[in-house]
Amino acid sequence: MMISIDDLQFGYGRHLLYQGFAARVEQPGIYGLFGRNGSGKSTLLKLLCGLLTPWSGRIEVLGRNPRERAADLLAAIYIVPEEFHLPNLTCAQLAATQGVFYPRFSTDLLSEYLAHFEVPQTERFESMSLGQKKKAAIAFALATGTPLLLMDEPTNGLDIVGRAQFRKLLQRPEHAHRAVLISTHQAHDLESILSHIWFIDQGRLALSARMDDLARLLSMGVAHDEEAARAQAEGALLYQERIGHQLAYVALRGDGAPGEPAPSGSAVQLELLYKALSLNRDTVLQALAPLHDAPAHGEEHA
Numbered sequence: 001m002m003i004s005i006d007d008l009q010f011g012y013g014r015h016l017l018y019q020g021f022a023a024r025v026e027q028p029g030i031y032g033l034f035g036r037n038g039s040g041k042s043t044l045l046k047l048l049c050g051l052l053t054p055w056s057g058r059i060e061v062l063g064r065n066p067r068e069r070a071a072d073l074l075a076a077i078y079i080v081p082e083e084f085h086l087p088n089l090t091c092a093q094l095a096a097t098q099g100v101f102y103p104r105f106s107t108d109l110l111s112e113y114l115a116h117f118e119v120p121q122t123e124r125f126e127s128m129s130l131g132q133k134k135k136a137a138i139a140f141a142l143a144t145g146t147p148l149l150l151m152d153e154p155t156n157g158l159d160i161v162g163r164a165q166f167r168k169l170l171q172r173p174e175h176a177h178r179a180v181l182i183s184t185h186q187a188h189d190l191e192s193i194l195s196h197i198w199f200i201d202q203g204r205l206a207l208s209a210r211m212d213d214l215a216r217l218l219s220m221g222v223a224h225d226e227e228a229a230r231a232q233a234e235g236a237l238l239y240q241e242r243i244g245h246q247l248a249y250v251a252l253r254g255d256g257a258p259g260e261p262a263p264s265g266s267a268v269q270l271e272l273l274y275k276a277l278s279l280n281r282d283t284v285l286q287a288l289a290p291l292h293d294a295p296a297h298g299e300e301h302a
Contacts, residue, residue: 001026001063002148002179003048008057010040010047017043019203021057025179028147030170030193033183034274035200041183042082044200045150048181049079062147075102079150080141086125091136094125095143104145109174113139117165130157135165142169149180155189163189187270197270199277207277209291211268217288219251220269238284239276250276252287 001024008021017040025031033041046052047059050066050073059066064073089097091114099105114121117135125133134157141149155163163186170180170193184190197214199207218238223229225247229237233251240249250272276284 001060002028004058004060006058008047008059009055010043010052010057011055017203021200021204023198023205023208025181028177028179029195030180030182030190032187032190032194032197032270033181033200034185034187034197034270034277036278039200040203041200042152045079045081045152045181045183048148049077049150050074051079076146077148077150078102078141078144078146080137080152080154082152082156084137086133086137088124088126090124091119091121091140094136094140098140099143102144102146106143106145109145110139110143113142113169116169117162131159131162134158135162138166138169142175145174145178147178149178151180151182153184153186154182155184155186167193187274191268191270194270199274201277201281206281206285207288207291209288213291214268214273214288217253217290218268218273219253220249220267220272222246222248236287238287239272239280241275248272250284 003023003025005021005023008018009016010021011017033044035041043052047054048061048066050069053067062073062076064070066073066077086094091110095105095107095110099107099110111121114136117132117139119128119132119135119139125136128136134154138151138154141151155166158166167190182190182194191211194211196208196210198205219233219235221229221232222243223232223246226237226240229240229247229249229251233249233253235252238250238252240247242248273284
């Protein structure tokens with residue numbers, strides 16, 4: 001078990017953020033963590049790496065309590081926060097002083113990633129742009145080789161090319177052994193590489209699903225009107241919104257069944273699904289109820 005969370009309670013001051021939160025990660029993959037502002041996405045990442053202490057409940061990461069901050073566990077986790085500070089060093093100096101804490105750290109891979117991102121390896125961080133610093137931080141995180149990688153809004157500060165470079169690096173085979181949890185609002189940036197999504201709402205994990213299961217159960221697209229959307233979707237409309245003179249929609253497929261492959265050409269549009277979950281939560285979750293009875297594929301549903 002890579003991550004196990006049971007009956008988590010946590011908040012700030014008198015504000016209860018998590019109540020009865022439960023989740024599992026049993027196998028490697030790229031998990032997208034979604035939720036509205038203030039839902040606790042960044043907080044969850046900090047709880048997982050032991051930077052915060054739960055009020056109650058149980059968190060286990062790689063079989064250990066992260067709050068104990070054991071050296072061997074810390075060497076197996078790396079977090080890239082949304083806001084970070086880099087010492088005024090070069091990338092090579094950072095690797096020499098910090099890479100030693102991670103047994104799987106690869107200087108060769110770091111050099112490859114920096115070259116891929118077009119980040120100068122001999123320049124000090126002080127003279128780099130925000131985007132270059134973000135790329136350097138991501139390159140270092142990927143080079144650690146930790147089984148668990150936590151990333152908070154990693155594509156913030158990256159331009160269109162940088163975001164494409166980030167996606168390409170995450171899909172390299174050397175990361176296949178890792179569980180990568182990415183908290184993000186940039187759904188469109190990551191929908192092509194995510195294997196799973198988590199949607200946090202009202203202190204609980206409202207939805208935990210594999211992307212291929214969602215593609216099998218849901219139809220998404222754009223139509224001229226509601227009648228055309230129903231005809232295209234061949235199932236009940238769960239959410240719709242006007243985009244100019246057209247109608248974007250999320251619908252339940254009429255032929256989806258647990259265990260069947262996703263129809264050819266189907267795709268999950270995460271930004272549209274995120275809106276549907278945020279604005280029509282109960283209807284969408286009820287439609288996705290079959291996921292709770294389907295094989296877990298290495299993860300339990302909340």
